[in-house]
């Protein structure tokens with residue numbers, strides 16, 4: 186059986202414990218070897234379930250490889266910025282799903298549905314606040330994470346592809362910010378979006394067509410808001426999830442970079458390039 | 463892969479022929495099926511993807527029907543000042559489909575045809591904020607980045623790259639009606655409606671090809 190963390194490893198069956206208790210046998214010994222307090226039973230049950238799933242998926246070597254992988258000496262708090270960004274994204278995804286329970290993406294109803302959600306719905310203001318502040322937080326974190334990979338030289342061979350994936354993630358995250366800004370549909374949202382569309386339109390050659398595509402016409406139309414909503418809650422999050430998958434696959438596959446000051450100390454023989462090349 | 467031992471001795475090893483092999487075939491059965499499978503998959507993807515993309519992109523080829531809206535009788539307008547009117551340019555989106563236009567009678571000193579009515583759009587030609595006509599100055603002023611336009615809508619200050627757009631006008635019986643939007647060059651020549659920020663003259667205008675969503679300009 187694949188190796189499980191010791192807490193989850195299936196214990197030996199009664200009678201195999203080497204205390205003399207026999208499987209079939211009762212006797213004086215048997216009573217003592219099988220005390221079944223509730224705690225013991227629950228633990229065993231949980232272990233059985235995990236073992237059952239593991240036997241059918243073979244997931245534990247993958248999970249141990251993922252969770253117990255080696256990281257370079259010198260790994261520090263800055264390396265948590267990627268995970269912090271991931272956490273911010275998960276918060277956005279979860280709160281967003283629940284905001285969608287109340288939000289109506291129509292030019293005539295959006296504003297009212299948002300004020301209902303904020304003012305009347307129990308904890309509505311809190312969930313909306315999480316999504317709103319979380320959006321800003323995610324943008325801040327993604328830039329800090331990018332800064333850390335830049336200043337640690339983590340974009341260099343063989344991690345260029347991960348940098349490129351990261352840039353696409355950054356753009357998609359900004360698209361989330363742009364499309365989400367329209368949704369409350371107050372004056373600020375509306376005019377910010379008008380200006381953003383006009384900036385898009387003033388891009389050479391493709392600009393006018395791209396703006397028409399986003400607005401679904403040459404003016405702000407009845408389908409503009411549903412379009413932004415679909416992009417904001419379905420299209421872009423789907424792409425982000427897929428790309429985060431690729432991003433993390435490469436992080437685990439290639440391992441993370443040691444901080445530059447440690448690499449500078451290392452002898453040329455054992456430099457990262459030698460090992461990888 | 464290890465070389466078979468008999469190859470080293472010079473004997474040509476007879477490879478077992480795959481099922482269905484015939485003399486002179488250029489493709490194995492396996493290759494044919496693999497290609498056919500990929501082709502079928504490709505067709506299946508295209509059958510779904512092309513309509514979906516077309517469906518999302520269709521509005522960029524769609525020109526909405528022209529609408530004309532009455533804004534008052536000809537006597538309501540003077541040729542030396544503007545009167546505001548609110549018109550609906552997009553239906554079904556509440557207030558966001560409405561816009562303010564400034565209308566005046568054609569002036570014998572300024573306009574080619576004094577019998578025409580001039581309807582100036584309030585959409586700033588910089589990035590689209592709503593401009594306001596300031597009576598005291600006789601100018602249109604934008605609240606966003608300091609764009610200023612003269613009485614005819616020509617740029618006299620700030621970042622806008624072309625004059626204010628106009629709307630077509632006509633007199634229908636006893637009503638002045640306002641129709642589709644068009645843009646103008648710095649000489650007030652009508653051109654197809656453009657989004658703010660796009661040039662209507664010089665070589666730069668070629669960066670912004672005409673869009674199917676807007677009607678041709680009035681002649």
Ligand code: HEM
Nearest residue numbers: 264266267268270271331334339348351352354355441442
């Ligand atoms: C949705 C946004 C993103 C998420 C969830 C994310 C997540 C992560 C995580 C968890 C790691 C490993 C831990 C760490 O080094 O912090 C990582 C590594 C990395 N990320 Fe991101 N990231 C995102 C965006 C970006 C961006 C915008 C860039 C740069 C343009 C980028 C470039 C990299 C690189 C080069 C690595 C490898 C670091 C190394 O090997 O030391 N990522 N990312």
Ligand code: FES
Nearest residue numbers: 586588589604609
């Ligand atoms: S939008 Fe009018 S000056 Fe910028």
